[in-house]
Amino acid sequence: MKSAFDIRRVIGGLFTGYGLLLTAAGLAASDADLRKAQGVNVNLWAGLGMLAFGGLFLWLSRRPADPAPPGEGPGDGEG
Amino acid sequence: MRYSAESLRLPVNWLDYVILASYFAVVLGIGVAARRSVRTSLDFFLSGRSLPAWITGLAFVAANLGATEILGMAANGAQYGVYTVHWYWIGAIPAMVFLGLVMMPFYYGSRVGSVPEFLLRRFGPASHLLSSVIFAVSSVLIAGVNLYALALVLRALLGWPQGVAIVVAGLFVLAYITLGGLSSAIYNEVLQFFVILAALVPLTAVGLARVGGPGGLWDALSAERGEDFLSAWGGTGIGHANPLGANWLTIVLGLGFVMSFGYWTTNFAEVQRALSAKDLGAARRTPLIAAFPKLLVPLVVVVPGLIALVLEPSLGRAGGGLSYNDAIPVLMRDLLPNGMLGVAVTGLLAAFMAGMAANVSSFNTVFTSDIWRAYVRPGRPDAYYLATGRVVTALGVFAGMGTAFIASSFSNIMNYLQTLFSFFNVPLFAVFVIGMFWRRATTAAGFWGLLSGTAAAMVNYFWLYRRGVIGIPTDQGANFVSSIVAFAVAAVVMLVVSLVTEPRPAGALTGLVYGTAAAPVEGGTAWYRRPAPLGWGAVLLAALCYVPFSL
Numbered sequence: 001m002k003s004a005f006d007i008r009r010v011i012g013g014l015f016t017g018y019g020l021l022l023t024a025a026g027l028a029a030s031d032a033d034l035r036k037a038q039g040v041n042v043n044l045w046a047g048l049g050m051l052a053f054g055g056l057f058l059w060l061s062r063r064p065a066d067p068a069p070p071g072e073g074p075g076d077g078e079g
Numbered sequence: 080m081r082y083s084a085e086s087l088r089l090p091v092n093w094l095d096y097v098i099l100a101s102y103f104a105v106v107l108g109i110g111v112a113a114r115r116s117v118r119t120s121l122d123f124f125l126s127g128r129s130l131p132a133w134i135t136g137l138a139f140v141a142a143n144l145g146a147t148e149i150l151g152m153a154a155n156g157a158q159y160g161v162y163t164v165h166w167y168w169i170g171a172i173p174a175m176v177f178l179g180l181v182m183m184p185f186y187y188g189s190r191v192g193s194v195p196e197f198l199l200r201r202f203g204p205a206s207h208l209l210s211s212v213i214f215a216v217s218s219v220l221i222a223g224v225n226l227y228a229l230a231l232v233l234r235a236l237l238g239w240p241q242g243v244a245i246v247v248a249g250l251f252v253l254a255y256i257t258l259g260g261l262s263s264a265i266y267n268e269v270l271q272f273f274v275i276l277a278a279l280v281p282l283t284a285v286g287l288a289r290v291g292g293p294g295g296l297w298d299a300l301s302a303e304r305g306e307d308f309l310s311a312w313g314g315t316g317i318g319h320a321n322p323l324g325a326n327w328l329t330i331v332l333g334l335g336f337v338m339s340f341g342y343w344t345t346n347f348a349e350v351q352r353a354l355s356a357k358d359l360g361a362a363r364r365t366p367l368i369a370a371f372p373k374l375l376v377p378l379v380v381v382v383p384g385l386i387a388l389v390l391e392p393s394l395g396r397a398g399g400g401l402s403y404n405d406a407i408p409v410l411m412r413d414l415l416p417n418g419m420l421g422v423a424v425t426g427l428l429a430a431f432m433a434g435m436a437a438n439v440s441s442f443n444t445v446f447t448s449d450i451w452r453a454y455v456r457p458g459r460p461d462a463y464y465l466a467t468g469r470v471v472t473a474l475g476v477f478a479g480m481g482t483a484f485i486a487s488s489f490s491n492i493m494n495y496l497q498t499l500f501s502f503f504n505v506p507l508f509a510v511f512v513i514g515m516f517w518r519r520a521t522t523a524a525g526f527w528g529l530l531s532g533t534a535a536a537m538v539n540y541f542w543l544y545r546r547g548v549i550g551i552p553t554d555q556g557a558n559f560v561s562s563i564v565a566f567a568v569a570a571v572v573m574l575v576v577s578l579v580t581e582p583r584p585a586g587a588l589t590g591l592v593y594g595t596a597a598a599p600v601e602g603g604t605a606w607y608r609r610p611a612p613l614g615w616g617a618v619l620l621a622a623l624c625y626v627p628f629s630l
Contacts, residue, residue: 007134007266011273014105018098018277018422025094025418033416040288043418046281053277 008061015054022047089236089412095421102274102425103251106267106432110255113263130265132361136368138265139352141272143171143373145434146427147228149275149380151493154403156377156384157394160300160308161628163381169335172370172621174343176614179367182344183353185515187362189590192354193441194347194507195449201514201591202525203583204453209529210507211449214347215442217503219475222438223482224496229431230483236408236424245483248428252435253476256443257469264436265352271429278419278426279379282407285414286386296382299389310628333559337566341508342500347445348437363610370617374624383410439479443471494554498540501561506532509569516593522583524576532569536561 026044034041130138155163191197195214199207226245233244255263290296301309343349343366353365387406388394390413394401401409411423447468456463486495510528514520544557 007269010105010109010266011270014102014270015273015277017101021094021098022418022422025416029416040285042281042285042414043416046277046419046422049281050277053273 006061008057012054012057012059012061015050016058017054019047019049019051019054022050088238089408089420089424090417091237091420091424092417094417095424098418098421099425099428102429105270106255106429107258109266109270110258110263113258113266130355130357130361132356132364132368134265134269135352135356135361135365137272137372138268139349139365139369140372140376141268141275141433142348142352142437144272144275144376144430145225145437146232146430147225147434147493147496149279149427149430150228150232150404150407151496152377152380153384153387153406154493156381157388157406158384158403160304160385161310161381163384164377164624164628165330165334167373167377168621168624169331170339171343171373172617173335174339175366175370175373176618177340178344178350178353179363179365179370180610180614182511182515183363183366184359185591185593186350187354187356187359192448193445194345194350195445197591198510198514198525199449199453201588202510202520203522205522206510206525206529207449208454209526210510211445211453213503213507213529213533214445215450217499218348218438218442218445219478220482220485220499221496222435222442222475222479223484224486225431225435225438226479227483227486229428229435232408232427232431236427241487245480248432248435249476249480249483252432252439253473256436256440256476257472264440265355267429267436268433271426271433274422275426275430276379278423279383281419282410282414282423283379283383283386286383286390286410289414290386290389296385296389300385303392329556329559329563333563337505337508337562338497338500338559340512341504341506341562341566345504345507345511346500348441351441351444360610364613367610367613367617370614371620374617374620383407386410435479439472439475442475443468446471446475494558497555497558498561501540501558501565502533502536505536505562505565506569509566510573513570513573514592517577518585518588518592518594519577519582520573521577521580523580524573527576528569528573531572532565535568536565539564 022043024047026041026047029041029043033043152163152166155166186194186197189197189200191200195207195211198210226249229248230239230241230244233239233248234241239247255267287293287296290299297309349366353362356362356365384403384406387410391401391409394403394406394409407427411420415423447464451467451471452459452464456467506529509532510525513528514525539561540557544561
């Protein structure tokens with residue numbers, strides 16, 4: 001698998017983006033939004049959670065991708 | 080699953096659309112990127128057998144976590160209560176572990192490309208062709224269910240007309256599978272899995288906060304629905320009435336054994352994920368890794384169903400305008416602010432596409448390699464089959480659009496799906512498990528077992544149950560009984576036919592029947608990579624999960 005196509009980077013990137021959007025929405029939350037969820041700022045907390053999650057995956061993707069070459073894997077000596 | 084656009088409309092705004100659009104841009108990007116790595120038909124159909132276990136494991140559970148599963152199991156939670164956990168802890172985990180520990184060495188070790196191809200090697204062409212055709216028909220029917228459900232949600236949530244929604248969603252799935260083949264579908268499943276969880280976890284947390292925590296939920300439900308509603312086994316004695324319409328025997332045998340083993344071990348949409356793993360160890364770990372998230376799925380699917388029942392007591396009541404299937408959308412509407420709402424809508428739409436993509440990508444593999452390459456146009460160069468695979472994907476999607484309109488004539492999609500499984504997967508499982516463990520099972524036995532089992536399930540459903548010859552209180556109960564009947568008939572027919580026909584020569588069975596293969600190679604040295612501790616750990620955890628709901 002090529003590194004540009006590393007799924008860890010894709011997951012990390014998508015969630016970092018979502019995290020930024022939601023955190024911003026959470027900071028700008030109106031009173032009506034807050035009342036809807038019992039005073040919990042859903043966007044803010046979910047946004048921060050997604051930022052952490054996305055960051056974790058981006059950090060993981062700095063390590064080399066799985067070493068198996070494309071095509072025929074190492075196999076297990078099976079038939 | 081019936082939505083009325085008037086009663087349930089989500090207040091989406093531009094922020095939600097930005098989130099939705101960026102997800103689908105990423106999905107198409109994966110398709111384009113994956114295309115560069117697709118050179119041979121093996122790449123297209125089995126991802127070149129190159130994927131690591133954690134990806135195939137998550138894809139395995141994500142292929143099952145389609146939107147019919149999410150909406151349907153939340154609906155079952157609201158309708159039947161805690162009984163719904165049976166679909167997870169007894170109805171999935173044991174079968175997933177059995178697939179990883181016992182069956183995977185035969186599947187992966189024999190290097191077959193599909194589930195029907197295993198039947199070709201074990202029982203010969205007649206069973207192979209029959210099962211391939213059955214499989215192709217059932218996957219198009221199921222793809223149609225997913226597409227129809229997707230269109231319903233698009234219409235109800237976003238206000239798109241149903242016909243437009245079916246066509247747009249179908250074309251989208253078509254684009255990304257045709258571009259990148261199975262890799263694209265599998266990578267998207269992994270991505271979808273995380274987005275779905277990112278939507279369901281906050282939804283459950285906020286919902287619990289609203290009803291006063293787990294304790295508040297428990298008190299509210301037991302006051303209104305009684306203790307049995309919050310128990311896994313209460314009222315399931317034979318002869319007792321309970322909302323599920325099934326007793327402990329049909330739950331254990333029908334759901335826990337034949338239906339669940341049939342679904343998890345022979346449903347190619349699932350097994351294909353394991354076959355695309357990079358080696359046998361990774362293939363065996365695929366369903367085992369998937370078992371752990373599967374254990375926890377009811378926390379974010381069944382619990383929201385229960386919460387919805389407390390917050391919206393009119394759910395499922397006649398005249399309220401909301402069906403049980405609306406449980407999750409109602410919570411989304413009532414609890415989530417714009418932004419998080421967009422993530423939830425994205426997760427739901429992504430889940431429908433994951434289900435649809437799983438059906439279509441397994442359909443094109445079976446049609447191309449098991450029907451077209453094997454019987455219609457054998458011996459062409461590889462590029463020909465790669466091109467055929469792409470054309471067949473398009474045909475599969477268009478056929479799915481057609482069957483989406485068939486599905487629209489059924490009122491409860493989850494029950495319709497389980498009926499299809501009892502027709503198509505259970506007899507296949509009977510033939511598989513007997514073929515894998517009994518050397519004496521003959522070529523003819525495979526074919527007649529499959530045919531008679533499928534016929535028996537249909538007779539039980541359409542004639543004995545629908546015509547009221549035997550009394551079964553619910554559709555679900557009937558599905559459990561159909562499954563037991565199908566399994567028993569297939570097994571007896573195989574036994575009788577085997578005894579009167581010639582066995583296959585021992586040399587033809589090497590590696591296909593238990594006891595004829597070399598001992599399976601372990602996947603790694605660390606204990607947590609070995610299949611047995613992983614598998615038994617999952618079974619133990621499932622048993623422990625039952626404890627708080629059984630006392």
